[in-house]
Amino acid sequence: MEERNHSAISNRNMSTVSGRKKSVGQEPVSSVLKDGEVPYDPDRDWNSDEEVLAALGYKPEFKREFNLFTTFCVSFAVLGLLPSFATTLYYGMGYAGTGGMTWGWIVAMVGIQCVAMSMAELCSSMPTSGGLYYAAAVLAPPGWGPFAAWITGWSNWLCQITAAPSVNYGTSAMILASASIMNPNYTPTDWHTFLLTTFIMLIHAVMSSMPTRWLARTNTVGSILNFTLLIVVIIMIPAGNNRPERGLPKFAPSSDVWGTIYKGTEYPDGVSVLMSFIGVIWTMSGYDSPFHLAEECSNANMASPRAIVLTSATGGLFGWFLQLVVAYTVVDITEALDSDLGQPFAAYLQQCMPQNMAIAILSLTIIAGFFMGQGCMIAASRVTFAYARDGCFPGSMYWKQVNRHTQTPVNAVWFNTAIGILLLLLILAGGVAIGALFSVGAIGAFIAFTTPIFIRVFFVGTRFRPGPWNLGKFSIPCGTIASGFVALMVPILCLPSVTGADLTPDLMNWTCLVYGAPMFFILIWWAVSARKWFHGPVVNVDHMMLGRDEAVIEGQEEKAGDDSSSGEAAIKDGEKKGEIGV
Known part of the structure; x- marks a missing residue:
């Protein structure tokens, strides 16, 4: 021997x-x-x-046909700045107006960038598709690894499983709003939105079941389109707005744009600005995708963390540019939020653009949103596969299978699709109910992102072994800022926009229920059963x-x-x- x-x-x-x-x-x-x-x-x-x-x-189970560029492409497609901004404009502009959109975005990006860089450091040290869930298990204090992995994994999965449905819901709303602009006699209904979103989900499921090489090429095209269309829209809006025809200056005065806080909530201005961060957080929640694609990426412990940081930095910068052009050209925030179109971005375009240009910008946003939804589904399927590989789900033996023809986790793709369609039934309960998907995505992502970062900062000591991409002496300060930012934002994201007698069930923020109920059940499951058989990464x-x-x-x-x-x-x-x- x-x-x-x-x-x-x-x-x-x-x-x-x-x-x-x-x-x-x-x-x-x-x-x-x-x-x-x-x-x-x-x-x-x-x-x-x-x-x-x-x-x-x-052991290796995937072909490594992603590289730094193609991994960044998937990540940037998942980030989907243009469609993400359009979908969450109700929160970004509706809670704090142009003040929250301008300097509020900068403040939020400081915390988000710290989260991204700390995550990239973990990715370099642990480049596996389990991602943050694996990191939490490794870094947790002795005896706490399985529980840390359990909480991190399920929180991340809730974020991933709501991503494609919420993105595709936003895309469907923009498609139907475009139809309403073209035909004023048509009014979109909840059933129309549900059926169209389900149809898009099924198309994405078929696309996401393809071989890795096909996925890499498709998402490269999608990311290039996302980035190109974003630049085109950033140029088109200031160049083509017709505010002067309405007796307004071409652009709003800077003093109004930067100094005005729209009273979209009943809280003090500072709290309203923090509440508007849901738009930034949800928009910027896709930069973890390279972590989950690490087992399909060559030179993963360098390429994957670089893709994380590149996605976050690029998204933060160009997202701010998009915020600025909208903040300087919006005509009436209240009118955009309450429009019969049911989509604030479409209503905003109708305010300040000729109809043909508004339709053109909406069309570009819809194309970008389509590719974003498909990128979200790919990332979610890798997370489901990784967790099923470790026996987290009922029926894990089916969801962890890698299709022998495509060499991709096809079963996981369709498992996620079925759950996503069920979640879309919230559309039929009204706009506030379906809006909970966005808050769940933001909270679920941030809790999953920062749990291993928090453990790394406060409990690990010398047990962490940095990979080739690391922050060096800035690791602990960066992780501390990231942890503090998330600790501040989690309760803020659960606040309703109104208080007191004005708070009715249809205006309630249902995030606590939609996120809290599943996580409470998961904790009960752990206490009753899972702690006996779940030992973390297998x-x-x-x-x-x-x-x-x-x-x-x-x-x-x-x-x-x-x-x-x-x-x-x-x-x-x-x-x-x-x-x-x-």
Whole structure:
């Protein structure tokens, strides 16, 4: 056995770095595996990406046909600045007006960028499709890993599962608003919106079931269109607005734009501005996609974190430009919010644009929204696959299957689609009810994003092993700002816009119920059952305990040989538990 162990290290699981040998266990990752445990497979050689993934405990199951650019493309498509802004304008402009849209966006982006950079650091250290859920399990204090992974995973899944339905709902609303502009006799109904959104969901499900190479190419096209159309709209709005024909200046005075807080809520101005951040947070919640695509990306521990930061920074900058052009050209905020079109962005365009140009901009936004919805569905399917692989869902054995023809998790795609269509029934309960999907997406994302970041900052100490992309001495300050920002925003996002006697069921903010009820059930499930069988990320590669990595590097064969019996025990123990080292 000693000779077999040494041969396995020497011939299979070694790579040369600066003239020295190192085991797969020496990869710069924070792994769920115990110290010194090294992946072993006598039938294959590991390339650099496979070594990193194996050191995290997983065997390769996808083709790595994404790179930095194509991963960024998927992420930027999921971000979908133009359709996201159009869909959430009701909150961004409706709660605090142009003041919240201008300097409010800048304030919000400071916190969001800190979250993105801290997440990127975790991604470099743990580039697996489990993403934040895996990170929470690894970084949590001893004994708390499974619970941290359970909460993070389910919160992230709730965010992911609501993303495509909410995006496609916004796209459908814009399509029907365009029809209403073209034909004033037509008034969209809730049933029309539900059926059209369901139809778009089914189209995206078919598209998302395609092979990885096809997905990469499609999302590259979608992201290029998203970015190009965003630039076109940013140029078209100030160039084509017809405010002078209404007796108004071409652009509103800066003193009004930056200094006016619209009273869209009954709270003080500062709270109203914070409430308007839901638009920023929901719009900017797609930058985690590279984390979930890490197992399909080459050079993942560098390309994926770079894609996260690039997405957040690019989205933040150009999103602010879009906010500015709308803030300087809007005519009547109240009229835009209360329009019979049922879509504030369409009503805003109708205020300040000739009809043909308004329809053209809406059409461009709809195209961008279509590709955004498909990107959201791809990202959500990878999250569902990763969690099903670890047995989180009832029927996980079906949802974790990778289709042998497409090499993609097709079952997970259609599982998410079915749940998404059921969620869309909220459309029939009115605008406030379906609006909860946006708040759930924002809160679910932020709780999932910052749980491992919070653990990293306050509980980890030296247990975190930075990857090649890291923040260095800025890691703790950046994570602290991110954690504080989210702690402030979670209760703010649950506030209704009115208070006291004005607060009626149809004006209630149902986020607490739509997000809180499932999470309460998940906590009960944990207490009653899951804590007995859920042990966190389940490794699926064979392992042998080979002693300390330093001994392997220095060629201390005796040390490796002495631990061979521990290796056999580790394998047997891992097979029994279904997990190692949490």
